[in-house]
Amino acid sequence: MPADAPDDWLARAREVVRDATLGPRATHxxxxxxxxxxxxxxxxxxxxxxxxxxxxxxxxxxxxxxxxxxxxxxxxxxxxxxxxxxxxxxxxxxxVQVPVGEGLLGRIVDPMGRPLDGGAPIEAGAHLPIERPAPGIIERDLVTEPVQTGIAVVDTLFALGRGQRELIVGDTATGRTTLAVDTLIAQRDSDIICIYVAIGQKTSSVRRAITALRTHADFARCIVLVASPADAPGLQWIAPYAGMTMAEYFRDRGQHALIVFDDLSKHAATHREIALLTEQSPGREAYPGDVFHIHARLLERAAKLSQARGGGSLTALPIAETDAGNLSAYIPTNLISITDGQIVLDSTLFHQGQKPAVDVGLSVSRVGGKTQAPLLREAAGSLRLDYAQFLELEVFTRFGGMPEGRVRTQLRRGERIREVLRQPQHRPLRLADEAALMIALRGGLMDGLAPEGVAAFRAALPGTLDHGASGALRMIAETGTLDTATRSALIAEMERLARSLAQAAE
Missing domain, CATH: 2.40.30.20 (Elongation Factor Tu (Ef-tu); domain 3)
Structure with a gap:
């Protein structure tokens, strides 16, 4: 041992004692x-x-x-x-605070920010409280920029905007999570950062959602926050607030984020459980009186910020569950009144094979066409009315009788609309694909195809546009419009595709 070791140890000890803070210390x-x-x-x-x-x-x-x-x-x-x-x-x-920052991207975490994917500890840029005030009116801007979901029935009929809050509501097993996950997948071609918050969902359902995001989305720009049913009620309760804080980090830096809450019905049940265990007074359906407030203060934090605040946006897609399609139940009614619209999924449509099973009569987006690309808004102008009339006519024709010529034409066109709005999961469409489909519908280009041929037309359309209408793709992506010459070239290319499919069917 070196001769000076005892002296070094003693010197260090004296330094520690000299620097120590002595005196009374209060602890709660x-x-x-x-x-x-x-x-x-x-x-x-x-x-x-x-x-x-x-x-x-x-x-x-x-x-x-x-x-x-x-x-x-x-x-x-x-x-x-x-x-x-x-x-x-x-x-x-x-x-209660959670970590925020770039280090969360591409990770699966619990509501406290602890990793669940077996990876390294999270490198947090900062820690922020889960409860934060919503932006004031002066700090907000108009919702004018679109969120392309890649789902034709949503983008054409119920357009979403950056900073909007749109409820996805329906019975269990009607495709609510699939619709939300497909919207997250569609952001792989955008600048939007995605956050998926699973609240009390089955492990198998969460695993399917994560697999879909890893396979089809840009997972390096996603955050998955999981509070399983086996977790403590407190973890499930703070999950949506923690996810919102993580998303606000990007919004406040001028970026754009999209958050999905799957689902707030289970969060409300957890809140009711905690309230009853802590002997708070129960109200309607045994929920405490502040159940509206907990979701209102959560969803109000989603906003499009003004340019003075950086111009970032945070879009929220909360999910709610209904029982036998009862939209007038307590929690769905609360969420409908808080959000800027709702996408209603119908179990009857789902079991008939119409997926996504969106009820176009009950669904609405209060932002409307203000965020749509001009070409898509023009092409889909009367689509909702035409489809609603078709559904009504279809009901009457089931009673028998041969419809006359004009009605027969409406029924044929309506069947093509229904086929166009039917879309396989995890296959989002580009804006140009959706606009081309609407132009084809409006121009009657698919009227000569059988219903199953419409599905083949939709499947072959992206490749056809890539090879034969690249100019139209660029113009739609850059301006959202088409000039006369480019539109004519696009229609000619789609006519060739429709003719080839009709000939192949013969």
């Missing part, structure tokens, strides 16, 4: 009075604030959810198996 300490079902009752923490992080003596973490004069109602964020009555609890002075 309480005791667990009772624990069960993921909720702890705590006494002694008089200065705790709402949503403050609480740390238990065995390492578990929770947050203060109910501030009664005598007892604090704390919701656990970790398993409560090692927490017992009499354990010490310490206030942290901080509210």
């Amino acid at each position: 300490r309480g005791l667990v009075e009772e624990i069960g079902d993921g909720v702890a009752r705590i006494s002694g923490l008089l200065d705790v604030r709402l949503d403050e992080v609480l740390r238990f003596e065995n390492g578990q973490v929770g947050f203060a959810r109910v501030l009664d004069p005598d007892l604090i109602g704390a919701v656990m964020l970790d398993g409560a198996t090692d927490v017992e009555a009499g354990d010490a609890v310490f206030g942290s002075g901080e509210v």
Whole structure:
């Protein structure tokens, strides 16, 4: 051992003692009075604030959810198996925060930002509270830029804009998650960053969504946040707020983000569970009185910011579940009143093979055609009315009788519209493809094809445009319009495709 080792050790020890801060230190300490079902009752923490992080003596973490004069109602964020009555609890002075930043892109995390994909720890750019105020009116701008979903029935009839909040609602197993995931997949060709938040979903459903995103989307620009049914209720409760904070990081830097909440019906059920366990007064359907407020303050954070704030946008697609198509139920009604429109999925259409099973009569986008490309808005002008008339005529013709010529023509055209709006999953269409389909429908180019031929036309159209109408593709991508000569060339190319398919069918 070197001769000077003892002196070095002693010098270092003296430095530590000299720099140590001596004196009294105050800690906020309480005791667990009772624990069960993921909720702890705590006494002694008089200065705790709402949503403050609480740390238990065995390492578990929770947050203060109910501030009664005598007892604090704390919701656990970790398993409560090692927490017992009499354990010490310490206030942290901080509210619940999550990591944000570029390091989350391409990762699968839990609501606290901890990795679930087996990768390295998250390199956070910062930590921000999960509860943040929504942008004020002056800080917002008009919603005028489109979010291309790649789904023909949505982009043509219920156009979405950057900064919009559009509800996806329907019965279970009607394709709600598929519609949302396909919208995320379509952003692989855009500058929009995607966040998928799974709240209480089955592991198999989440795995399918992640597989679809890894296979078809640009996963390096996606964040997947998962709160499984086996997680503590507190983790499921904070999941949508944590996801919104992660998305706001990009919006506030002038970028564009799209977030999917799958789904808020389960989040409302978790909120009801926590409220009943903490003895809050139940209201309609046993939900507490603030169930509207928790979703309103969440979805109000989605916005298109003004140029003074950087011009970024955050678009939200919340998902809600109905029972037997009952849109007047409590939670769907609340969400419909909060959002800027809804896409309603119908179980009858789904079982008939019409996928996406969008009910065009009940669905609406309150932004409307303001965000659509001019060409698509023009081409799809009367599509919704034509399709609605076809559905009504189809019902009457089921009673028998041979329709006369004009009605027969409407029925034939309506069948082609229905086939065009039917679309395989995970195959988003480009704006040019959708515009070309609408032009073909309006010009009657597919009237000579059988319904199954329309599907073949739609499948072959992208390749045909790439090889024979590249000029039209460029013009639509750059300006959203077509001049007369380019439109004529596009129509001629589609006429050749329709003739070749009709000849092949003969």
